[in-house]
Each structure stands twice: as structure tokens, then as C-alpha cells.
Amino acid sequence: MIDLRSDTVTRPTEGMREAMATADVGDDVYAEDPTVRSLEEKVADLFGFQAALFTVTGSLANLLAVRSLVQPGAEVLCESGAHIARAELGAHAAISGLTMRTWSDARGRADLGAIESLIAPDLGPFLVRTTCVSIENTHNFAGGRVQPLETLTALRELADRHGIDVHLDGARIWNASVATGASLAQLAACADTMAVCLSKGLGAPIGSLMLAGTDAISEARVERKRLGGGWRQAGLLAAAGHYALDHHIARLADDHEHARLIAEAAGCPPEGVETNIVVIETADAAGLVERCRQGGVLVGAVGPRVVRAVTHLDISREDAVKAAAVIAAALHP
Numbered sequence: 001m002i003d004l005r006s007d008t009v010t011r012p013t014e015g016m017r018e019a020m021a022t023a024d025v026g027d028d029v030y031a032e033d034p035t036v037r038s039l040e041e042k043v044a045d046l047f048g049f050q051a052a053l054f055t056v057t058g059s060l061a062n063l064l065a066v067r068s069l070v071q072p073g074a075e076v077l078c079e080s081g082a083h084i085a086r087a088e089l090g091a092h093a094a095i096s097g098l099t100m101r102t103w104s105d106a107r108g109r110a111d112l113g114a115i116e117s118l119i120a121p122d123l124g125p126f127l128v129r130t131t132c133v134s135i136e137n138t139h140n141f142a143g144g145r146v147q148p149l150e151t152l153t154a155l156r157e158l159a160d161r162h163g164i165d166v167h168l169d170g171a172r173i174w175n176a177s178v179a180t181g182a183s184l185a186q187l188a189a190c191a192d193t194m195a196v197c198l199s200k201g202l203g204a205p206i207g208s209l210m211l212a213g214t215d216a217i218s219e220a221r222v223e224r225k226r227l228g229g230g231w232r233q234a235g236l237l238a239a240a241g242h243y244a245l246d247h248h249i250a251r252l253a254d255d256h257e258h259a260r261l262i263a264e265a266a267g268c269p270p271e272g273v274e275t276n277i278v279v280i281e282t283a284d285a286a287g288l289v290e291r292c293r294q295g296g297v298l299v300g301a302v303g304p305r306v307v308r309a310v311t312h313l314d315i316s317r318e319d320a321v322k323a324a325a326v327i328a329a330a331l332h333p
């Protein structure tokens with residue numbers, strides 16, 4: 001089976017397993033795991049943040065980060081297809097007690113006009129107070145779309161003007177960097193807090209990080225433990241993260257090339273595929289998924305009329321060519 005359901009399905013490579021097996025470890029709840037600590041320092045430096053916290057999932061990194069910026073009863077603004085709004089099972093409401101309002105943009109972009117009109121200042125006992133705007137780069141449900149750098153700069157200015165914070169869900173920020181040539185630090189410069197995933201295109205089995213200032217990270221370390229997310233010899237996993245950062249960033253360009261190849265065969269508009277996600281519109285998503293499966297290709301339905309194919313580390317060019325043919329045939333049964 002050629003599995004294009006998600007870039008989370010990758011399995012650790014031999015080199016990565018070797019790095020994991022030989023990792024130097026300690027108890028991370030005591031902050032004594034050297035491999036975790038060096039990973040946190042490395043990732044904080046890469047993005048120009050003071051500090052980072054290694055977490056089991058991107059959802060937990062997002063939860064801890066947004067919670068550090070938005071008090072219970074206040075609100076975060078985000079795009080209506082944002083992962084924090086749609087795919088984190090209401091954690092931000094259920095656990096952090098905050099509310100969300102959204103703008104909609106087909107490309108998942110930060111719509112500055114819409115954001116500005118949504119921002120509610122502190123009006124005492126009248127309106128929910130906006131304290132944060134959250135954006136996603138690349139935007140998952142919009143099809144791996146990249147936020148333009150000038151929009152990010154303008155968003156930072158807008159947030160400063162209104163005295164609110166910016167959270168950046170950068171689960172696939174690596175893809176945005178490789179696709180645009182912008183550095184990770186440039187892409188992160190707009191954000192007060194950030195979440196990044198090692199478990200997507202970078203191919204680590206588990207692991208994400210929250211990035212923020214030193215104080216917010218110290219507090220998040222306590223909150224992580226409170227939520228049951230303290231872990232012990234997590235250096236085994238951090239070692240996979242180190243390996244992924246050292247070996248698997250530049251090669252994301254191959255995933256992007258493979259996605260374009262699949263999009264072309266599926267007749268998708270080429271400008272819609274900016275990174276490693278192909279969104280295929282079809283009258284019957286479930287039918288398309290089933291016909292692809294019969295052809296040996298796994299894709300995922302993300303709506304009744306939308307199918308998603310995601311390229312990743314375990315998909316060779318040959319796999320992509322084969323999958324493209326299977327998807328094209330399944331679209332025209």
C-alpha cells in the first residue's frame with residue numbers, strides 16, 4: 001500500500017533508530033535528560049525563541065502555548081479551518097476555558113482586514129476580550145498553503161497596535177521554509193508563542209515542541225506535568241528529533257515535487273499545491289477513497305467532497321508516479 005493519508009505515517013529510518021538506541025538519557029521531569037535539553041535548545045535557537053518545551057504531540061504544544069496567552073473566558077481568533085479550532089477536539093475550550101471566533105479564508109491565510117474587525121478590546125463587562133490571534137503555517141486543511149512573509153510582518157504590526165499576542169501553529173513550518181526559501185527564524189518572527197511538529201514530514205515517530213519566552217516555558221513545564229504529559233527518559237524520542245532536524249529538512253523539497261506530480265495527474269490547479277498536501281475535490285469522497293484503496297493507494301476523505309493526499313519521507317518518486325496514475329484512474333472510473 002502507498003499510504004498518502006498523512007505525513008504522520010512515516011516509520012523511523014535505520015539511521016534514526018540507531019540514534020535513538022544510542023541516545024544519552026536522564027529523567028526529563030527532573031530536567032535531567034541531556035538529549036531532550038539539547039533538542040529544546042536547538043529548536044529554540046533555530047526559530048529565535050528564548051526557550052522550548054518538548055511535548056508528546058503538536059496538540060499539546062498548541063494547548064500549552066495558547067493557554068499561556070489567553071486567560072479563561074477570553075478569546076483567541078483563528079481561521080475557521082485551523083487545527084486548533086477543528087482538530088484538537090475542543091481542548092482549548094474544554095481544558096483552558098477559552099473561546100474562539102474565526103475568519104474564513106480559502107487559502108487559510110491571515111486576513112488582516114477580517115482580523116482587525118474581529119478584535120475586541122477590553123470593554124469591561126460587555127464583550128469577550130481578544131487577547132490572541134493564532135495562525136497556521138503551512139495551513140493543513142487549506143491544503144498545505146503557505147502564509148506570505150509580508151502578511152506575517154503586517155500581522156505582527158497589527159497585533160502590536162492592538163496589544164494582543166500571536167500564536168503560530170507551525171506543525172509544518174519546515175515545509176513553508178523549504179517551499180519559500182525563508183528561514184525558520186524569519187517565519188517565526190511574527191509570533192509570541194509557537195508549536196512545531198517533528199512527527200510530520202520530518203519523520204520522527206513522536207514529538208513536538210512549544211516555543212516561547214523563558215517564563216512561559218517554565219510555566220508550561222508545570223502545566224504539561226499537570227496534564228499528565230511529564231515524561232522520563234524522553235531522550236530516546238528527542239534523539240529521533242535531532243536526527244530528523246539534521247537529515248530530513250532539505251529533502252522536503254522532494255515531497256513538494258511529488259505532491260505537484262500527483263496534483264497534475266488529478267487535474268488539480270497547480271497553484272493550489274504549494275507544499276506536500278494535495279486537496280482533491282470530487283463528488284463522492286468516500287467512493288474515491290475506496291477506488292484508490294483497491295488500486296493500492298491510501299488517501300483520506302476530509303469532507304464529503306474533499307479527499308486529501310499527503311506526500312512524505314516514505315514515498316519515493318516511483319511511489320508518487322504510481323499513486324498519481326491510480327488516483328487519476330479512480331477519478332474517472
Ligand SMILES: *Cc1c(COP(=O)(O)O)cnc(C)c1O
Pocket residue numbers: 056057058059060062083084136138139140169171172197199200208
Ligand atoms: C498535525 C498538526 C498538529 C498537531 O497534531 P498532533 O497529532 O497532536 O501532533 C497541529 N497543527 C497542525 C496544523 C497539524 O497539522
